[in-house]
């Protein structure tokens with residue numbers, strides 16, 4: 718696996734780069750192009766070298782396009798001026814292959830939707846490519862499997878569902894965890910380190926049950942007893958439609974991902 722260039726080196730690129738380095742990917746095989754001085758500083762500190770866009774002429778590398786949707790067309794136009802047949806893996810939410818394709822003469826394009834947990838080897842990445850991009854799809858899978866797990870999607874529009882559900886997913890849980898943080902902080906006399914340790918151990922335990930294939934209802938049954946505290950908590954969550962509202966939030970994210978596709 719040689720030569721990955723991150724075009725756009727912000728949040729998601731940094732997460733993937735940290736994951737790749739921690740999993741034995743050679744730093745010398747990673748480079749980046751980014752206009753933001755702070756992101757330049759952060760990535761250089763990781764031992765990753767910036768390159769000049771003019772170095773994209775040869776086709777001995779793969780480009781990961783990781784700029785915001787509003788900047789994606791402009792970024793593709795800049796790349797196209799130097800290389801009209803790039804091997805390009807776009808992680809940009811909402812922008813379809815046909816739109817990216819139109820900036821180039823003969824590109825090979827794959828879309829991938831990673832998550833920031835890639836930094837901790839807990840990435841989950843969805844990959845989609847048109848027939849004809851099999852080699853690049855397989856290459857993408859090798860890269861993203863290094864930082865977690867990945868799956869191929871059958872249809873491009875499934876990326877919108879994946880984005881709303883998994884791509885944005887960690888943020889929903891961080892949002893919910895704010896309730897835990899507030900209350901655990903009180904129990905631990907404001908000790909932030911202890912609070913984080915309690916919450917991460919708690920989540921590890923939940924994750925271990927899922928890994929153990931314990932069904933969710935079965936797992937709840939093991940904790941709740943008739944007229945006990947858990948039952949009171951769960952009943953309150955049910956009567957307040959918390960699950961429906963949570964799903965509504967996910968559906969809003971999926972809707973937004975589809976809207977972005979229509980905007981570009």
Ligand SMILES: NC(=O)c1ccc[n+]([C@@H]2O[C@H](COP(=O)([O-])OP(=O)(O)OC[C@H]3O[C@@H](n4cnc5c(N)ncnc54)[C@H](OP(=O)(O)O)[C@@H]3O)[C@@H](O)[C@H]2O)c1
Nearest residue numbers: 725726727728729751752753783784785786788808809810
């Ligand atoms: N963050 C996530 O969890 C996540 C997950 C999955 C997919 N994505 C997708 O990944 C993409 C990037 O997200 P992000 O959160 O990493 O964004 P970000 O932190 O804003 O990083 C994007 C970087 O690209 C730079 N850039 C934009 N256009 C450029 C150009 N023409 N030449 C050089 N550098 C350029 C930006 O510079 P400026 O700051 O100067 O604009 C910025 O440093 C988005 O399309 C998003 O949908 C993100």
